[in-house]
Amino acid sequence: MAITLSTSDQAIPSPPLSERLSTPQIWGIVLLAPYLLVFLAFVVYPVCYGLWLARHPSSYVALYHDPIFARAAVNTLIFLVIGINFKMVVALFLSGFFIQERSWIKWLSVLFILPWAVPSIPTILSVRFMFNPEWGMINQIIFKLTGEDGPNWLNDPTVALTMAIMVHIWKSLPFWTLILMTGRLAISQDLFEAAEVDGATWWQKFRFITWPSMQMLYVTCTLLSMIWTLGDFNSVYLLTGGGPADLTHVLATLGIRYLRLDQLDLSMAAIVCALPLVLPLVYFMMKRLSR
Amino acid sequence: MKLPSLRDVGTEARLLLIGIPVFIWTMLPIYHMFLFAISPKEDAFAGKLWPAHPTLHNFHIVFYQQHYFLRDFWIQFWNSTVIAVSVGVLTLFIATAAAFSISRLRVAGGRWVMNLALFTYFIPAAFLAVPMYRTMGTYGLLNNHWALILAMVTISSPYAIWVLKQASDKLPVELDEAAVMDGATTLQLFRLVYVPLMMPSLVAIGTYALLLAWNEYLYAFLLLSKDTDITLPVALGNFLAADDSPWELLMTTGFIYALPPAAIYYAFKRYMVGGLTAGAVKS
Numbered sequence: 001m002a003i004t005l006s007t008s009d010q011a012i013p014s015p016p017l018s019e020r021l022s023t024p025q026i027w028g029i030v031l032l033a034p035y036l037l038v039f040l041a042f043v044v045y046p047v048c049y050g051l052w053l054a055r056h057p058s059s060y061v062a063l064y065h066d067p068i069f070a071r072a073a074v075n076t077l078i079f080l081v082i083g084i085n086f087k088m089v090v091a092l093f094l095s096g097f098f099i100q101e102r103s104w105i106k107w108l109s110v111l112f113i114l115p116w117a118v119p120s121i122p123t124i125l126s127v128r129f130m131f132n133p134e135w136g137m138i139n140q141i142i143f144k145l146t147g148e149d150g151p152n153w154l155n156d157p158t159v160a161l162t163m164a165i166m167v168h169i170w171k172s173l174p175f176w177t178l179i180l181m182t183g184r185l186a187i188s189q190d191l192f193e194a195a196e197v198d199g200a201t202w203w204q205k206f207r208f209i210t211w212p213s214m215q216m217l218y219v220t221c222t223l224l225s226m227i228w229t230l231g232d233f234n235s236v237y238l239l240t241g242g243g244p245a246d247l248t249h250v251l252a253t254l255g256i257r258y259l260r261l262d263q264l265d266l267s268m269a270a271i272v273c274a275l276p277l278v279l280p281l282v283y284f285m286m287k288r289l290s291r
Numbered sequence: 292m293k294l295p296s297l298r299d300v301g302t303e304a305r306l307l308l309i310g311i312p313v314f315i316w317t318m319l320p321i322y323h324m325f326l327f328a329i330s331p332k333e334d335a336f337a338g339k340l341w342p343a344h345p346t347l348h349n350f351h352i353v354f355y356q357q358h359y360f361l362r363d364f365w366i367q368f369w370n371s372t373v374i375a376v377s378v379g380v381l382t383l384f385i386a387t388a389a390a391f392s393i394s395r396l397r398v399a400g401g402r403w404v405m406n407l408a409l410f411t412y413f414i415p416a417a418f419l420a421v422p423m424y425r426t427m428g429t430y431g432l433l434n435n436h437w438a439l440i441l442a443m444v445t446i447s448s449p450y451a452i453w454v455l456k457q458a459s460d461k462l463p464v465e466l467d468e469a470a471v472m473d474g475a476t477t478l479q480l481f482r483l484v485y486v487p488l489m490m491p492s493l494v495a496i497g498t499y500a501l502l503l504a505w506n507e508y509l510y511a512f513l514l515l516s517k518d519t520d521i522t523l524p525v526a527l528g529n530f531l532a533a534d535d536s537p538w539e540l541l542m543t544t545g546f547i548y549a550l551p552p553a554a555i556y557y558a559f560k561r562y563m564v565g566g567l568t569a570g571a572v573k574s
Contacts (some may be wrong), residue, residue, distance in 0.1 A: 012308035027477040028398030031388035036404065038385060041430075042423065042445040043411050050422035069398040097309050108310055110557075112317050119506040122545025125531075126324040127537050137323060140338025145461070170320065224413075228379060231415020233509045238528065252417035256509075259421050267421045282413040289409060289453075 054268035063269050070259075072249040073273075075161055075216050079250055080226050083165040088222045095180035096210075099130055116174040124167055124238040128154070131163065157247035160240045164248060168235040176221055183217040184210065220288055228272065310399060324549075326541030335539045349543040358540055363518050370515075371505055371522040371548075374436055378443040379501035383493060385444065386451035391485055393452070394459040395467060396477070405456060411450035417509060419446075424469055424513045438514040439522070447500040458486070458492040495562040502552050523548045 063069045098109050115123065130137050131153040140148030154160045191209045200208075233252040236242065242249040242257060249257060252275050258267035295303075326342070327335045328349055334342035351357075356364050389408075393401035422441055424433075432438035463486075470484050486493070508524045516519045521529075527548065531542040 024396045025385060025398060025479050028392040028401070030391040031481075032398055032401070032404060033394070034385045035389040035408070035452065038441070038445055038448065039404075039411070040409065042426065042441060043419070046419060046422035046426040049426060050419075053422070053425075060327055076475035094309075095314075097306070100306060102306065105306070105310065108314060108497075112313065113556075113560075115317060117553045118321065118549040119524065119552055121506075121508050121527050122324055122542070122549050123320045125527065125545060126327075126542060129327075129542075130320070130323050135338070135538075137338045137340075144338075174317075224321075225497045229414060231408040231417035233417045233420075238508075238531075241531075252415070255417065255421050259424070259513075264421070264425070264477065271418050271421070278414070279549065282410060283362070285413050286406065286409055 004261075017177070032162040051269045051272070053265050054155055056265060056273045059265040059269035061271065066266070068246045068249060069254065069266075069270060071247055072251055072254040072270075075248060076230065076250045076274075078161065079165055079232075080166070080229055083168060084222060084225050084229055087169045088176060088218065088225065089167070091180050091221075092218060094173070094177045095184050096206075098177060098181055099184050113174050113178070115129060115171050120171050120234050121238060123171070124234060127163070127167055127170075128239050154240055155244050157244060160244065161248045164236045164239050167228065167239055168232055171235070172225070177227060179221055180214070181218065183214045187213050220285070223281055224285060227278060227285065230278065313428070324542045324546055327539045330539060330547045332537070332539050335542075349539050350547075352540060353543050353547065358537060360526075360533075360537065361540060361544065362546065363526070366519050367521060367523050367526045368434065368548075370520065371524075374439055374443070374522060375501045375505040377436075377440045377496045378447060381440065381444045381498045382447045382451050382500035386448050386455055386496060387489070387493065389448075389452045390459055391481055394456045395462075395480075395485060401545035405452070408449035408452050411445075414454065416446050420509055420513055423510070427514055433514060434516055434520055436515070436520070439507075439511055440504075442510045442514060443500075443504040446510075447503050451496045451500060454496060455489065455492055459489060462488055491562055492539035494559060498555060498559045498562065502555065505552055 018023050098105060098112070129135075131139075133150065133152040133155070136153075138153070142148070142150035151159070153163065187210065192205060195209060211240055230250075231252050232250070233256070236248060236250050237253045237256070240248045240255050246257070251270060254270050255267045258264070258270065312487045326340075329345045329347065330339070330342035331344060331348065331367070353361055353364055356362050367570055379482070389404070392398045393405055423445075426436040427433050428441070430438075432441070466484055466488075467480060470480050506524070507522075508528065511522045512525045512528060515525065518526075523544070527541060527545055530538075
């Protein structure tokens, strides 16, 4: 007894385990456990398994020699760099339109949210049939107006990819417009009134008041949209199915294509190839959001 | 009444010049879907802007499952509902518990878990689809509704935890201290103080997870395959398998499938806009 007493006297800094683990701390661990279990079973394990599948250098050599992969990589870059920047510029412009105080603009903004509120599958299929070369509404109208057959829209890889980007923009434009609207509404009206008094043009107001207070938000939105668009499977798969001749694949649909062909290692290797692009963006976003 | 000045008319005209194309752009695919749903097959395929004889016959065919592609319509509708509701409830449970633990109890390592969750949120879900498919195979869950439910909970909970943590960080600490002073146990604190105060955010997150699961295509199509197991979006995708698909029925089914989420979205818009857009991008 005496020995244990003397040792416990010496060890003052660290309190016994039972004290560090107070009741709230135990409850904290218990309440966190469900998420941790889900995370371990359905994130950690699949990610490790995926990386393990993609371990052979030969998979990357095979990818390098697959023209469909190169085409998909280029398509993905076009989708991200041109598609997303175009979308965000339009969203920035429309956010200025929708904050105008008119009752008809309020009503329009309610309708404008619809593409975001409805599921994407039926609307993408609706667009797909609209552009059907024989029975689609667009070509029927072209035929009625000009007496000539319209183009076979989805059979041209450039047009098909453009349309997939358009479908993506149709779906997600309302969301980003809404976010940028909240950014615009947060700017103090006094600044605009003062500029008005000084006789500033609308461009000067935008350049010196709106843009400086929105640029961080705008850049964050653009990066976030790029990361998420990398995973946009539906717009391409349901509109073009990757065709014609596998020329409109993006990385998200290519992974599934390889899975279908039972080339799991290629499927994972294609995704690993995207990581050098994705991880810096993710790191930047986490820095921004966990402040 | 004052006559509008020339300048006002000019501004209004310019606004209309933006508003009208925006209206057409937004409504065209949805109108096209609606048009097909109320058109007989001949009218739909003739490219008319309004059918000569609008009809609800297509809805009749869908509701009574009178077509090869629609023979399991109601069971697929039921699958979609069960899966969406389960994902909503499970996500709410997991995320609320985790957010309470991280934000209010300040559990050791909570910050770490939060960062891991955020990291998962930013990785595109399609990247995880192939390994998730194989993992579900290893766990023996393929073609089981639990596979889709668990996958969707995995995808929806990081964002849910993050939004709920942001919201609960704003609740004053004094509330917890006062409750503990009065002798509340941790569970009572959770049940009687925390959950009631968090209600608006919980509604937003429950709706978010439910809609995410209802709308999901990729995971549903990978993880479920039997006709009586699949959800509605997968059934819609399966229409494309045939060369002469009955597009008017496909559009009718799609229209029915799109109605519940649109109604839910507009009903909870108040919560959605406040609770989700504020969290989506912190400016």
